[in-house]
Amino acid sequence: MRVLGISAFYHDSAAALVVDGEAVAAAQEERFTRLKHDRSFPRGAIACCLDMAGLSLDQVDLVAFYDKPFLTFERLLETYLSFAPKGFRSFSAAMPTWMKEKLFQKRLLGQALRRLDPDFDGEAKLVFAEHHQSHAASAFFPSPFDSAAVLTIDGVGEWATTTLSLGEGNRIEVARELRFPHSLGLLYSAFTQYLGFRVNSGEYKVMGLAPYGEPRYARTILDRLIDIKEDGTFRLDLNYFGYCTGLRMTNRRFEALFGQPVRKPEDRLEPFHMDVAASVQAVTEEVVGRLGRSIANETGARNLCLAGGVALNCVANGRLLRSRAFENVWIQPAAGDAGGSLGAALAAYHHHLGCPRRRPTGGDGMRGAYLGPAWDDEAVAARLTQAGARFRRLDDAELLESAVNALVGGQALGWFQGRMEFGPRALGNRSILGDPRSPAMQRSLNLRVKFRESFRPFAPSVLREDVADWFELDIDSPYMLVVADVRQERRRPLSEADEALEGVNRVNAVRSEIPAVTHVDHSARIQTVDRATNPRYHALLSTFKHRTGCPVLVNTSFNVRGEPIVCTPEDAFRCFMGTDIEALAVGNCFLLKNEQDEALRRDYRREFDPD
Numbered sequence: 324m325r326v327l328g329i330s331a332f333y334h335d336s337a338a339a340l341v342v343d344g345e346a347v348a349a350a351q352e353e354r355f356t357r358l359k360h361d362r363s364f365p366r367g368a369i370a371c372c373l374d375m376a377g378l379s380l381d382q383v384d385l386v387a388f389y390d391k392p393f394l395t396f397e398r399l400l401e402t403y404l405s406f407a408p409k410g411f412r413s414f415s416a417a418m419p420t421w422m423k424e425k426l427f428q429k430r431l432l433g434q435a436l437r438r439l440d441p442d443f444d445g446e447a448k449l450v451f452a453e454h455h456q457s458h459a460a461s462a463f464f465p466s467p468f469d470s471a472a473v474l475t476i477d478g479v480g481e482w483a484t485t486t487l488s489l490g491e492g493n494r495i496e497v498a499r500e501l502r503f504p505h506s507l508g509l510l511y512s513a514f515t516q517y518l519g520f521r522v523n524s525g526e527y528k529v530m531g532l533a534p535y536g537e538p539r540y541a542r543t544i545l546d547r548l549i550d551i552k553e554d555g556t557f558r559l560d561l562n563y564f565g566y567c568t569g570l571r572m573t574n575r576r577f578e579a580l581f582g583q584p585v586r587k588p589e590d591r592l593e594p595f596h597m598d599v600a601a602s603v604q605a606v607t608e609e610v611v612g613r614l615g616r617s618i619a620n621e622t623g624a625r626n627l628c629l630a631g632g633v634a635l636n637c638v639a640n641g642r643l644l645r646s647r648a649f650e651n652v653w654i655q656p657a658a659g660d661a662g663g664s665l666g667a668a669l670a671a672y673h674h675h676l677g678c679p680r681r682r683p684t685g686g687d688g689m690r691g692a693y694l695g696p697a698w699d700d701e702a703v704a705a706r707l708t709q710a711g712a713r714f715r716r717l718d719d720a721e722l723l724e725s726a727v728n729a730l731v732g733g734q735a736l737g738w739f740q741g742r743m744e745f746g747p748r749a750l751g752n753r754s755i756l757g758d759p760r761s762p763a764m765q766r767s768l769n770l771r772v773k774f775r776e777s778f779r780p781f782a783p784s785v786l787r788e789d790v791a792d793w794f795e796l797d798i799d800s801p802y803m804l805v806v807a808d809v810r811q812e813r814r815r816p817l818s819e820a821d822e823a824l825e826g827v828n829r830v831n832a833v834r835s836e837i838p839a840v841t842h843v844d845h846s847a848r849i850q851t852v853d854r855a856t857n858p859r860y861h862a863l864l865s866t867f868k869h870r871t872g873c874p875v876l877v878n879t880s881f882n883v884r885g886e887p888i889v890c891t892p893e894d895a896f897r898c899f900m901g902t903d904i905e906a907l908a909v910g911n912c913f914l915l916k917n918e919q920d921e922a923l924r925r926d927y928r929r930e931f932d933p934d
Contacts, residue, residue, distance in 0.1 A: 324676060325382060327369065328668030329432070330389040330457070330660050334360045334523050337661035338368035339694070339745075340376055340383075341668040344678060346465060348372035349694040349745040351661045354890035359931070360524055361887075364435045365664075371696050380440035383448070387671035389663035390454035392428045394481030398503055452670040454480025454663065455500070455631070458655075461666030462630035463490035464673060464680060465688030466653040472624035474614060477631035477659070478508035478523075487618055490628065493673040493680040498622075504567050505558050507610050508633050510549060513564055513572035514603040518596050519586035522572060523632075530638055531779050533604035534844040535827060536597030540581065541605045547580055549606065554621075555614030588933075592778070592827060604638060611639040612646055619648040626651045630666070634658040634804070635747065637848050641806035644798075656692040656802035657746035665745075691801060691856040692750055695743025698892060703910040706892040711923050714912040719859075723866045725913050729906035730758050731870060735772050737881055737907035739895040740859050744888070748803045749880035750850060751784060751860035753888050753895075755904060757839060757877035759783055764839035764877055766831060771903040774928050775884035778827035780848070781877045783840035786864050787851040789874040793837070794849055803850040803878075809835045814845060839877045850878060885931035901927025 328339040331352075339349035348371070353359055355367030373380060433445030452460070458475040473488040473495060484506035487498045511529065512522045520528045551557045563580060565571040578584050586596060615627065627649040634640070635658050644652050655662050672678050698706070700716070707714055717725060729736045736756045744750045755772060757764045769777050782803050783793075791797035796807035814835045821832035835841040854861040868874040881889045883902060889895045892909050899907045899914065900923050907914040 324384050324672060324678060325376075325378065326385045326387055326668040326672045326676075327372070327380075327383045328387045328389065328664040328666070328671070329365060329369070330664040330667065331364050332362055332428075333660060334362050335659055335661040336362050336365040336368070337657075337664040337745075338365045338372050339665035339668050340372040340378075341665070341672055342376065344464075344669070344672055344681060346665055346669075346688055346690065346694060348375040349657070349665055350696065350743065351745070351887070353887040354695070354743065357887055357894075359885055359887050364432075366435070366439065369439060375696060380436065380443045385671050385675065386432075386436065386445065386449050387667035387675075388428070388432060388449065388451045389457040389660070389667040391451045391481055394453070398479075398482050450671050450675050452667045453483075455483040455486045456495070456497075456670055457663040457666035458630040458658075459486065459488045459490070459495050459497075459628075459666065460670035460673070461657070461662045462628035462653070462655045463488075463495055464669040465655070465665075465683065466626070466628045467683055467687045468626040468628070468651065468653065469682055470624070471626035471628045471653075472618050472622045472649075473628045473630075474618060475629070475631040476507055476611070476633035478512060479503045479506055484508060485614070489622060489624070493678065495670075495674075501556060504561055504564075507557070507607060508631070509564075509566055509572070510559060511603060511607055511633065511636075513566070513577070514599065516572040517577065517581075517585050518600060519588045519590060526632070527635070528776070528779065529600045530604060530636055532592070532597055532600040533638070534601070534842050534846065535778065535829060536594065536599070536601035538602040538605040539598045540602035543580065544602055544606050551610055551613065553613065554617035555610055555612075557610060594826060597826070607633070607636060608639045608642045611636070611643055615643045615646060615648045625649060626653070628653050628655070630655040630658045630662060632659045637804045638806045638846070640804055641846075644805060653687060654802065654804045656689060656748060656804065658804075659747065661746065686856070689745075689802075692744045692746050692748075693742040693752060693857070694745040696890065697742040698910065700910045700912070703892050703912055707896060707909060707912055707914075710893050710896045711920055712896050712914055713918050713920065714909075714914045717911050717913050719862075719911070722908060722911050722913060723863055726863055726906070726908050727866050727870050730756060730867060730876070733758060733761055733764070734905035735768060735903065737895055737899050737904045737909075738860075738863070739881065739889065739892065739907070739909040741857075743890055746802070748850075749878065749888055750801070750803065751852060751857050751878065753881040753890075754878050755881050757781075759837035759839040759875045759877045760871070760873055762831070762833045762838045768839075768877065768879060773879065773883055774902070776827075778830055780830075780842045781840050781879050782848040782850060783837065783875045784850045784852050784860070784864060784878040786861065786868065786874040787853040789868070790849065790851050793875060794847060796849055799853070800849045800851045801853070801856060803848055806846050806848050808845050809837065809841050809847055813837070837873065837875050840875065883927050883931060885933050886927075897925070898927065901925040901930060
């Protein structure tokens with residue numbers, strides 16, 4: 324049976340294809356349109372998934388959409404009525420779109436699918452899953468567990484904001500849920516907007532900023548904004564928030580509580596902002612920790628699966644893991660709305676069709692999240708030639724040697740290999756890599772290559788067999804979703820000059836043998852790399868270790884601020900030519916910046932709106 328899953332029309336539209344219960348292809352629409360967080364119907368992603376599987380749309384048995392628009396409409400109506408007359412302006416602005424499009428989404432989806440294939444009977448094959456059901460299915464069914472508790476946390480689905488489910492065999496049953504407007508995801512987004520970052524894209528900046536501050540306002544949040552029960556359930560005081568009645572997450576009462584107005588994006592980050600970020604992060608970790616402990620006590624489950632946007636908060640994940648409430652924790656790498664497409668397809672396959680589940684063997688069912696398109700070396704060479712690139716085609720050993728030469732020489736290396744990752748993280752196939760031993764690499768990559776804020780940390784990729792020698796972690800972490808500390812013996816005492824650094828400048832201090840991936844609190848967001856899942860990336864790390872004694876590389880996504888991760892060889896070449904990346908490996912084709920046609924250089928700073 325073949326099921327196509329779709330998520331669309333809010334943010335991070337995507338498509339995923341499930342064949343006989345296995346994920347065979349998945350991609351986000353932004354990678355094809357080059358519009359960050361693209362919310363449109365995922366025409367390009369669908370075509371790509373079908374092409375990878377060698378299928379036409381009429382060969383698909385079901386199409387599953389990741390939420391139920393009528394239930395969302397019900398929530399909006401009830402919310403507007405509850406808060407009337409507040410919010411009438413936003414209500415009246417939203418209604419034309421709902422009446423024209425979203426209330427008739429089944430018909431509109433059918434029309435969009437028929438535009439891809441006129442013979443496809445879209446509406447007859449179209450089914451809908453609830454939003455958190457899609458998240459839960461994306462977490463449990465690809466997990467390596469026969470049974471597990473499943474926790475989903477995000478902003479809001481139709482009504483649910485947090486759900487606890489129990490997964491066993493081919494069934495997931497919801498045990499309990501928290502409902503809108505009480506939402507941990509919306510609380511975090513409110514602080515994201517208050518700190519001057521974009522909602523639904525800047526939350527990870529808040530997480531990265533938090534270690535620079537102290538949680539001085541955590542008590543204020545706990546006393547005034549959120550009432551957390553011992554079991555992790557909570558209620559928000561809605562007098563401080565604006566998301567029920569308007570387009571702003573917070574209101575003037577919220578600003579008065581903290582004594583400062585909303586930060587403008589271009590304003591300097593002050594110690595106040597760092598302390599606020601640290602405070603909301605601490606509260607988030609407390610909620611997630613309490614939820615985890617209560618779920619373990621209530622269900623007796625040894626395994627936990629996580630999904631929903633809040634599951635991308637890898638610091639909270641790390642704290643939950645260290646609590647040992649569960650023996651095993653597995654997190655869906657595409658935990659946000661994009662992963663809802665995969666969850667909808669899996670829910671349709673197991674729940675709607677009643678098909679049995681075969682637990683993945685040899686790991687999980689995500690295939691390392693390498694579910695996107697790939698190009699063989701002939702296609703890569705042809706595409707690069709068409710783009711005007713100058714390159715050498717190398718054998719495997721020569722490629723690894725050239726790549727390591729660039730890295731050891733302090734260069735930034737674009738690394739484009741195999742199938743594109745599904746989800747927000749680059750995991751060694753669409754990555755920019757650097758030498759983690761370099762004290763200058765973190766700042767250099769942020770400012771010269773990514774064109775983004777200097778305070779943002781970079782993640783380490785490390786050989787799975789060596790992770791425990793460098794970090795306080797000894798489990799698989801293939802999806803960069805867990806934070807752990809650099810081992811004590813790898814740390815370095817701060818110099819007097821480093822001790823004197825303040826604010827975001829503290830990022831420049833040398834804290835360990837691998838300063839480029841050691842955050843200001845000695846933490847790191849870790850990706851473990853094993854030979855079976857990604858043999859080429861493992862070979863690169865092994866070659867670098869053989870040369871330097873260090874089994875770690877800086878790994879950041881292959882894009883600049885505001886740009887989606889590169890998808891095609893041409894995307895990679897354009898980004899290479901628009902930044903200060905000095906070397907590029909696309910398959911077995913190797914490029915050096917100083918050998919390229921100067922006429923093809925471009926200024927990538929102006930190509931994309933900052934995120």
